[in-house]
Amino acid sequence: MQVWLRCNAISEGMFPNEVAVEAQNSDGQTFSLFADKRIIKKENGSTYLKVTLLEKTENESVIVLPTDPHELQSRIVRVNNSFLKEA
Amino acid sequence: MILSNEAIKKAINEGIIEIDPLPPLDETMLDTTALNLRLGNVLSVPKKSLSLSFDLKKGKIIDTLRIVYEQKEIPSDGYPLEPYQFVLANTMEHITLNIKQGKPCYAARVEGKSSLARCGLMIHFTAPTIHAGFSGTITLELMNLGQYSIILRPGMQICQLIFEAVEGEIILRESQFHLQRTPEGIK
Numbered sequence: 001m002q003v004w005l006r007c008n009a010i011s012e013g014m015f016p017n018e019v020a021v022e023a024q025n026s027d028g029q030t031f032s033l034f035a036d037k038r039i040i041k042k043e044n045g046s047t048y049l050k051v052t053l054l055e056k057t058e059n060e061s062v063i064v065l066p067t068d069p070h071e072l073q074s075r076i077v078r079v080n081n082s083f084l085k086e087a
Numbered sequence: 088m089i090l091s092n093e094a095i096k097k098a099i100n101e102g103i104i105e106i107d108p109l110p111p112l113d114e115t116m117l118d119t120t121a122l123n124l125r126l127g128n129v130l131s132v133p134k135k136s137l138s139l140s141f142d143l144k145k146g147k148i149i150d151t152l153r154i155v156y157e158q159k160e161i162p163s164d165g166y167p168l169e170p171y172q173f174v175l176a177n178t179m180e181h182i183t184l185n186i187k188q189g190k191p192c193y194a195a196r197v198e199g200k201s202s203l204a205r206c207g208l209m210i211h212f213t214a215p216t217i218h219a220g221f222s223g224t225i226t227l228e229l230m231n232l233g234q235y236s237i238i239l240r241p242g243m244q245i246c247q248l249i250f251e252a253v254e255g256e257i258i259l260r261e262s263q264f265h266l267q268r269t270p271e272g273i274k
Contacts, residue, residue, distance in 0.1 A: 015131060034226075036222065039223070067221065071143075071148075
């Protein structure tokens with residue numbers, strides 16, 4: 001199932017079709033990755049990245065990021081549900 | 088198990104593998120067990136003579152990458168990749184390997200093409216895996232290991248994608264990882 005992950009910031013990527021995305025896991029650690037612009041959306045002043053939801057509990061979810069984050073060892077990341085939005 | 092050309096078409100038709108723009112699914116792009124992908128129109132070329140090093144423990148690697156590389160559009164008459172020159176490129180096609188519960192799931196590997204390899208072109212270094220759930224264009228690490236320049240043109244067939252079926256569900260069971268806070272699983 002696809003969901004939208006709210007990003008902390010986006011900036012220019014290394015190719016015209018991509019952006020650099022910053023987001024946060026449930027431990028508060030910021031991670032960043034390059035993502036294609038097609039899986040980014042802006043809504044009500046926030047920016048969202050499309051991700052795959054693997055598991056959802058009361059407060060947290062486990063998601064799969066579309067590409068490798070630079071600061072974490074895995075694309076499988078735990079995030080707070082408040083950062084997620086249904087696709 | 089590697090997908091055959093017919094199995095690749097089926098997975099595309101079922102929306103499990105998404106490719107945009109979709110290349111013609113004929114013998115020019117679809118081999119017996121691989122899909123050819125084309126070069127995009129921009130290269131990311133390392134700037135010369137910068138005094139810095141990559142340190143993944145210091146600062147944001149994204150910022151360093153942006154300082155080091157500059158984007159260059161590939162001219163219509165081609166970009167000569169000189170011997171031992173390294174550039175980043177991406178595929179024209181945006182690939183999505185969807186994870187859908189109850190449906191087959193695929194990962195893929197990007198590989199070079201033998202015709203270009205014979206000219207000395209390497210298209211990736213040690214990072215060929217496209218994991219299930221990936222979505223994006225594929226970044227290629229191009230290096231000319233030959234003695235002569237290789238002309239890169241937008242839209243040229245640059246690599247091939249080999250799809251593999253993933254066995255077993257991709258689900259994190261609550262008992263396995265739920266609320267784990269360390270790699271060792273200590274809560």
